[in-house]
Amino acid sequence: MATRQTQLLARTLLTPAVALLFVWMIVPLALTIYFSTLHYNLLDGDTQQFVGLENFRYFLTDPAFLASLQNTLVLVGSVLGLTILLGIPLALLLDQPVIGRSFVRLMVIAPFFVMPTVSALVWKNLLMHPVSGLFAWIAKSFGLTPIDWFNDAPLFAIILIVTWQWLPFATLILLTALQSLDEEQKEAAEMDGARALSTFVYITLPHLARPITVVILIETIFLLTVFAEIFVTTGGGPGLQTTNIAFLIYSQALIQYDIGSASAGGLVAVVIANIVAFFLVRIVGRNLEA
Amino acid sequence: MGQITLQDVQKSFGPVHIIKGANLDISDGSFVVFVGPSGCGKTTLLRLIAGLEDVTGGSILIDGKNVVDVPPAKRGLSMVFQSYALYPHMSVRGNIAFGLKMAGLPKAEINRKVEAAAATLNLTPYLDRKPRELSGGQRQRVAIGRAIVREPKAFLFDEPLSNLDAALRVQMRLEVTRLQKQLATTAIYVTHDQVEAMTMADKIVVLNAGRIEQYGTPLELYEKPANLFVAGFIGSPKMNFVNGAAAAKYGAATIGVRPEHLRIARDGEGWPGKIAVAEHLGSDTFLYVDAGALGTLTARHVGELDLSAGDDIVLSPDPSRIHRFDKDGNALRS
Numbered sequence: 001m002a003t004r005q006t007q008l009l010a011r012t013l014l015t016p017a018v019a020l021l022f023v024w025m026i027v028p029l030a031l032t033i034y035f036s037t038l039h040y041n042l043l044d045g046d047t048q049q050f051v052g053l054e055n056f057r058y059f060l061t062d063p064a065f066l067a068s069l070q071n072t073l074v075l076v077g078s079v080l081g082l083t084i085l086l087g088i089p090l091a092l093l094l095d096q097p098v099i100g101r102s103f104v105r106l107m108v109i110a111p112f113f114v115m116p117t118v119s120a121l122v123w124k125n126l127l128m129h130p131v132s133g134l135f136a137w138i139a140k141s142f143g144l145t146p147i148d149w150f151n152d153a154p155l156f157a158i159i160l161i162v163t164w165q166w167l168p169f170a171t172l173i174l175l176t177a178l179q180s181l182d183e184e185q186k187e188a189a190e191m192d193g194a195r196a197l198s199t200f201v202y203i204t205l206p207h208l209a210r211p212i213t214v215v216i217l218i219e220t221i222f223l224l225t226v227f228a229e230i231f232v233t234t235g236g237g238p239g240l241q242t243t244n245i246a247f248l249i250y251s252q253a254l255i256q257y258d259i260g261s262a263s264a265g266g267l268v269a270v271v272i273a274n275i276v277a278f279f280l281v282r283i284v285g286r287n288l289e290a
Numbered sequence: 291m292g293q294i295t296l297q298d299v300q301k302s303f304g305p306v307h308i309i310k311g312a313n314l315d316i317s318d319g320s321f322v323v324f325v326g327p328s329g330c331g332k333t334t335l336l337r338l339i340a341g342l343e344d345v346t347g348g349s350i351l352i353d354g355k356n357v358v359d360v361p362p363a364k365r366g367l368s369m370v371f372q373s374y375a376l377y378p379h380m381s382v383r384g385n386i387a388f389g390l391k392m393a394g395l396p397k398a399e400i401n402r403k404v405e406a407a408a409a410t411l412n413l414t415p416y417l418d419r420k421p422r423e424l425s426g427g428q429r430q431r432v433a434i435g436r437a438i439v440r441e442p443k444a445f446l447f448d449e450p451l452s453n454l455d456a457a458l459r460v461q462m463r464l465e466v467t468r469l470q471k472q473l474a475t476t477a478i479y480v481t482h483d484q485v486e487a488m489t490m491a492d493k494i495v496v497l498n499a500g501r502i503e504q505y506g507t508p509l510e511l512y513e514k515p516a517n518l519f520v521a522g523f524i525g526s527p528k529m530n531f532v533n534g535a536a537a538a539k540y541g542a543a544t545i546g547v548r549p550e551h552l553r554i555a556r557d558g559e560g561w562p563g564k565i566a567v568a569e570h571l572g573s574d575t576f577l578y579v580d581a582g583a584l585g586t587l588t589a590r591h592v593g594e595l596d597l598s599a600g601d602d603i604v605l606s607p608d609p610s611r612i613h614r615f616d617k618d619g620n621a622l623r624s
Contacts, residue, residue, distance in 0.1 A: 019494070028577070109575050138346070182373065182375060184371045184372070184373050184375035185375045185376075185377060187369075187375065188371060188375035188376075188377075190342070190361075190362060190363065190389070191340065191361050191362050191367070191368060192363065192388050192389035192392050192436070193363035193389055193392040193393055194363075194392045195363075202380075205379060206377075206378075206379040207379070208379075209379075
């Protein structure tokens, strides 16, 4: 039905949405680019002068930048690895017919619905707290010294929290993929003499290649911008140990009140995200081709 | 060797009895077709033999050995699935070789066997392609290749041709039959298509509602159906059934006459009627005749016949070709 009328109608109806998206995206981007070329600090309000690329030089040569870039990559990589390594066995378990399966599935998916701030607070105060936390109590009841998570292994603690949040997503995607695996293929493998492990390696895992790719791509987008968990628990510290790019930009803008430098940082983050996306698509993207 | 015997095999899913005691003797090298309407249990029976389902009762003997507790791979059977169930991420070579690889054969031997199987099935040029790059008929051949390469005691086919178009189905039918004769391996073939059953089988098993209604050669089933169900199921168009006085005249509750055994005349002795629809195929003429109290009768005439809808005619059954059934539907033999 691609007549001229329907095309005109489609365009007319799409216009408000496109216009809105355009304004909401382009205006902030343009302003960010504009601010990134200014000396613009809220602490000395009146002097906004053009400084060229000085803000970029300042942001990129800041030792905090390299540290936070490394933290970002470690965080993203670890959470991706953990959610997939744990998600596959979990999905396989949930695919088994057990009593109360739908209830178990619902419970497994629940963490995804907890907002990041809340889950970070729960982890910080109820689970990982070195005095009153559940982990400390378990350690003490075995006669061990409780771990002070956010001082001794702060980045690992953040990785645990974020993994806990994203594991349901990975599990859910992989579970739906498992359910779409042709039953006859498994039976054919059974007739061919494949045992459980061989069936998993030769039949199930290749079938999961595509959903794993989807999980990696989608999680990466969100994991590059993890903020609430860090803000609530460690505040980027101790030192710079849990500062990622997103948190660094925040601290430039709203702790040091340096809008120009924060804008430059924001643009750097856009570039980094694109570089990561480019490599990801190169590495795993071909799994998405039919 | 591939002698398969079923002894009182039963299968229930919960309270539902799918197979109600099947006894069957399949001799080595024969081509046996399970045929029946959908839901009659033919696929279940095949899966029981394959070991993909556990029997509820009875025993399955392969070469005299009870295999009900033997896992599928150890039964020495191979199966061709309705959806082909090819492994989509493996090449044709990988698909055919998978069973041998699982059996732990040396690489050189696997290659030799895979190439031999591929040559038999004209698949050699496609060995390195993925299943999605093949046509329906080629996929079908890969599935068969995967089955023959393991040199099984018997092949199990689960409606393997139902996803092909009509022309290809006829061609594959011939290929499967020829291959089975060439390899002289026992084959069990499930279909709902009675033409496939009649053309391919050495012996046919007609199943209905979980029961074996009759087991015999295609012509036995055609000429001596054991009961009303087999009589109505085998043959196309369906056999005509007549009850009441016309049947009582032959000493039966019901008589059946195949459309091709009704003589068509403009007048004379027999069952008068009016043609409702006449189908002229050139090679055959099918007449659907309103015969009053007898209901609608179908008559077949080989060749062209100058009759059309609305004509009054008389149908007379060939007396030597009348099938007589008692009130329970079982055939009466004189």
